[in-house]
Amino acid sequence: MSSAARTRPAHSPGREATDRRKPARGTPYRSTHHPHDDAPDTAEAFRRLARLPEGSDKERLRQEIATDWLPMAHRLAARYRNRGESLDDLQQVAALGLVKAVCRYDPARGTAFESYAVPTIDGEIKRHFRDCMWSVHVPRRVQLLRARVRASRQELTQTAGGRAPSLAEIAEHAGLTEQEATDGLEALESFTSLSLDAQTQGPADVGPLSLGETLGAPDPAIDTVVDRETVKPQLCRLPEREREILYLRFFGGMTQSTIAEMLGISQMHVSRLISRSCSAIRDEIARDQAEDADRAA
Numbered sequence: 001m002s003s004a005a006r007t008r009p010a011h012s013p014g015r016e017a018t019d020r021r022k023p024a025r026g027t028p029y030r031s032t033h034h035p036h037d038d039a040p041d042t043a044e045a046f047r048r049l050a051r052l053p054e055g056s057d058k059e060r061l062r063q064e065i066a067t068d069w070l071p072m073a074h075r076l077a078a079r080y081r082n083r084g085e086s087l088d089d090l091q092q093v094a095a096l097g098l099v100k101a102v103c104r105y106d107p108a109r110g111t112a113f114e115s116y117a118v119p120t121i122d123g124e125i126k127r128h129f130r131d132c133m134w135s136v137h138v139p140r141r142v143q144l145l146r147a148r149v150r151a152s153r154q155e156l157t158q159t160a161g162g163r164a165p166s167l168a169e170i171a172e173h174a175g176l177t178e179q180e181a182t183d184g185l186e187a188l189e190s191f192t193s194l195s196l197d198a199q200t201q202g203p204a205d206v207g208p209l210s211l212g213e214t215l216g217a218p219d220p221a222i223d224t225v226v227d228r229e230t231v232k233p234q235l236c237r238l239p240e241r242e243r244e245i246l247y248l249r250f251f252g253g254m255t256q257s258t259i260a261e262m263l264g265i266s267q268m269h270v271s272r273l274i275s276r277s278c279s280a281i282r283d284e285i286a287r288d289q290a291e292d293a294d295r296a297a
């Protein structure tokens with residue numbers, strides 16, 4: 001007996017195990033691992049479901065199939081935990097996607113239900129994040145720009161020694177225009193909103209302020225814009241002297257006596273001219289509004 005035969009047992013357990021795991025040369029290797037090892041066998045149930053007419057029996061069978069596959073939906077939802085949404089809500093969204101998959105699945109196409117259900121559930125979860133998790137509505141195009149800009153900024157920051165990349169660098173790295181990169185950067189701040197009580201940096205002589213304290217107040221002059229635009233055509237049709245008097249009185253803030261002295265007329269005459277001009281403007285506006293109402297009717 002050779003030395004090799006003496007040192008190696010004829011039946012080595014380790015060698016047998018290795019031979020069982022690896023197929024012979026030329027034989028394709030197929031993994032026995034299943035992504036969802038507890039996946040139920042519902043092929044026959046789906047075939048029965050396809051044959052049933054709409055009604056309570058078909059709805060009951062749909063519910064039974066969805067219940068069997070619910071653990072898989074919950075595992076898909078768990079992939080998105082810690083992203084700003086509670087796991088319970090994510091599981092509800094995943095369950096909704098599962099129900100849609102059960103209702104739309106056609107076993108006649110020969111595709112395994114799991115292959116159809118996983119992208120359906122995953123897409124439902126992603127739509128939930130896209131449509132329901134933003135503080136403000138952002139178009140999908142801008143959301144996609146946000147993802148590309150964020151990834152490019154992170155990569156550039158790591159390679160630039162911590163230096164914040166410029167807008168041009170981000171745009172070039174992401175393959176975008178600078179305007180598209182700007183839209184993506186603005187969208188980075190739109191996913192969540194700040195409270196009005198959040199602290200922000202105020203002027204040096206004031207110190208920190210809440211965000212609510214930095215908001216502007218309504219401009220009272222805005223209320224007069226519509227009125228001014230409404231009377232503008234009628235003012236233009238007044239004689240030049242009446243227009244000048246109204247301008248000095250209501251826009252220049254001058255008193256009737258001052259206007260009378262400037263024009264060389266009496267204060268009483270100035271008062272009559274102002275009253276007559278205002279009445280003429282009011283009458284003309286009322287007439288125009290009545291004509292508009294008649295045309296609309």
